[in-house]
Amino acid sequence: xxxxxxxxxxxxxxxxxxxxxxxxxxxxxxxxxxxxxxxxxxxxxxxxxxxxxxxxxxxxxxxxxxxxxxxxxxxxxxxxxxxxxxxxxxxxxxxxxxxxxxxxxxxxxxxxxxxxxxxxxxxxxxxxxxxxxxxxxxxxxxxxxxxxxxxxxxxxxxxxxxxxxxxxxxxxxxxxxxxxxxxxxxxxxxxxxxxxxx
Amino acid sequence: xxxxxxxxxxxxxxxxxxxxxxxxxxxxxxxxxxxxxxxxxxxxxxxxxxxxxxxxxxxxxxxxxxxxxxxxxxxxxxxxxxxxxxxxxxxxxxxxxxxxxxxxxxxxxxxxxxxxxxxxxxxxxxxxxxxxxxxxxxxxxxxxxxxxxxxxxxxxxxxxxxxxxxxxxxxxxxxxx
Numbered sequence: 216x217x218x219x220x221x222x223x224x225x226x227x228x229x230x231x232x233x234x235x236x237x238x239x240x241x242x243x244x245x246x247x248x249x250x251x252x253x254x255x256x257x258x259x260x261x262x263x264x265x266x267x268x269x270x271x272x273x274x275x276x277x278x279x280x281x282x283x284x285x286x287x288x289x290x291x292x293x294x295x296x297x298x299x300x301x302x303x304x305x306x307x308x309x310x311x312x313x314x315x316x317x318x319x320x321x322x323x324x325x326x327x328x329x330x331x332x333x334x335x336x337x338x339x340x341x342x343x344x345x346x347x348x349x350x351x352x353x354x355x356x357x358x359x360x361x362x363x364x365x366x367x368x369x370x371x372x373x374x375x376x377x378x379x380x381x382x383x384x385x386x387x388x389x390x391x392x393x394x395x396x397x398x399x400x401x402x403x404x405x406x407x408x409x410x411x412x413x
Numbered sequence: 414x415x416x417x418x419x420x421x422x423x424x425x426x427x428x429x430x431x432x433x434x435x436x437x438x439x440x441x442x443x444x445x446x447x448x449x450x451x452x453x454x455x456x457x458x459x460x461x462x463x464x465x466x467x468x469x470x471x472x473x474x475x476x477x478x479x480x481x482x483x484x485x486x487x488x489x490x491x492x493x494x495x496x497x498x499x500x501x502x503x504x505x506x507x508x509x510x511x512x513x514x515x516x517x518x519x520x521x522x523x524x525x526x527x528x529x530x531x532x533x534x535x536x537x538x539x540x541x542x543x544x545x546x547x548x549x550x551x552x553x554x555x556x557x558x559x560x561x562x563x564x565x566x567x568x569x570x571x572x573x574x575x576x577x578x579x580x581x582x583x584x585x586x587x588x589x590x
Contacts, residue, residue, distance in 0.1 A: 233426075237433060241433055245436070248443065251447075256447070259447075259450060259454065378502075397526070398454070402462040404462060404465075404502070
């Protein structure tokens with residue numbers, strides 16, 4: 216084997232190595248893109264689902280199927296930064312029902328790598344609470360009176376709440392490369408017609 | 414290595430480079446699409462809530478005045494704008510969402526998402542305008558006053574590829590006696 220052959224082998228090894236490294240990097244990028252996209256799509260589906268549940272409830276605040284039973288009592292009975300109790304006739308039986316939204320502490324999801332995730336619950340009357348989402352990191356409610364002055368939480372008189380601002384953020388429980396995917400949703404104000412009857 | 418081998422190697426490297434570049438470009442495009450749809454969800458929600466908010470107000474300032482009776486569309490306001498002293502969110506009628514000068518309303522929503530490109534929170538710019546439209550032609554601005562007003566809301570943020578635009582028509586109606 217002559218000197219030039221050795222040079223050839225060495226060159227081929229170096230070039231082959233560079234190509235192999237590039238291919239490995241490409242493979243890693245493909246995997247990362249696939250995982251991130253999949254997680255992101257799931258998260259966006261989650262945010263839309265949660266938004267649908269919340270919107271469906273909040274737009275009906277104060278509604279009652281039987282007009283005879285409509286009263287002037289407060290339709291928001293408990294109001295705080297991350298919990299709210301609203302009243303409307305869910306099952307259209309002519310009686311008011313209570314819907315309670317609240318979030319758990321982060322300790323409940325200690326098993327996930329994300330330190331901020333918590334559960335958003337929706338409880339109807341005294342039924343078992345329903346888990347709306349287990350990826351909530353921020354569930355924020357703001358309350359305003361009839362002239363749009365911000366009300367201090369927790370509201371001593373929840374009946375004063377005429378407009379409500381809702382915002383929530385969801386994050387993936389698992390991170391890729393220390394980055395948690397996030398999605399966000401918010402409403403300027405909830406303008407349920409019956410909310411202003413208080 | 415002879416010339417043919419060198420050329421083949423260079424060719425292979427070029428092909429690989431193109432492949433990697435193409436892949437990176439696809440990856441960037443899909444990432445952009447993903448976060449654009451993420452921002453689109455918020456923008457749509459903001460636009461819809463502004464429309465709902467506006468529809469919760471009365472049709473026209475004149476409707477508030479109980480001393481005036483509305484017998485025809487010509488009784489409504491000529492200039493569609495927020496009256497003096499009316500500042501968002503304290504609007505009282507639908508056309509206040511055409512701004513105080515009557516040439517459009519602008520609101521900067523400060524609570525927002527982080528822009529994945531810059532890593533900074535990106536604000537949403539909400540714009541709206543109100544104009545009279547006819548029931549026969551709701552897409553075209555009416556030059557005369559009618560019983561229908563169209564609210565056009567546009568929401569944009571730096572992280573979005575395009576603006577989200579939603580229109581809604583609000584009508585004045587009364588029970589016939």
